[in-house]
Amino acid sequence: MEIGKKLKDARMKSGFTQEAVAEKINVSRQTISNWENEKSYPDIISVIELSSLYSISLDDLLKGDERMMEHLEESTNVVKSNQKLIGAIILNIITVILLITLSMFLPDKIYYLIMVFCLAIVSSAVLLYQIIRRI
Structure with a gap:
């Protein structure tokens, strides 16, 4: 499963709106939307914050999405x-x-x-x- 779908599913299960998540991790609502639609990828700090916010392990969030792993490897x-x-x-x-x-x-x-x-x-x-x- 791709990271965007995982992020959207986790947000929905946690009962948050895009606006609420954006406010909690200090990004714009459009940024959350872009991540969920895979127009862009979150940085490693944002991934950690989202993992904590949604109470989902980093392993569950990141595994299976090769493009996201390449993005994180390149950026870090x-x-x-x-x-x-x-x-x-x-x-x-x-x-x-x-x-x-x-x-x-x-x-x-x-x-x-x-x-x-x-x-x-x-x-x-x-x-x-x-x-x-x-x-």
Whole structure:
């Protein structure tokens, strides 16, 4: 069974409305609706609070929903996230250094430097995206 259906069933069995649950765990009613309709997934803290509120074990709530388990693993794996970020930073630095070094050996440097500048902007934007996504 999917997490959304489990959350909705547990809420109904506990006699809560979406508004009441949202108020108790400090999120919006729309957030509860999105979780129950699987438009988004709760974070691990919210899952723990919902488990406690509905008096259902985390095991019962989470088992059987592979997408939710992947979401929680991805969002809580700090080491893997840090490794990806460090890799992106190193790749960005190496790319810019290589491109600038290669530009010294080309006769038409102005066009190449423009390309290097554009690639540096793109790689920096990708890096910034990774940093923002991590936060």
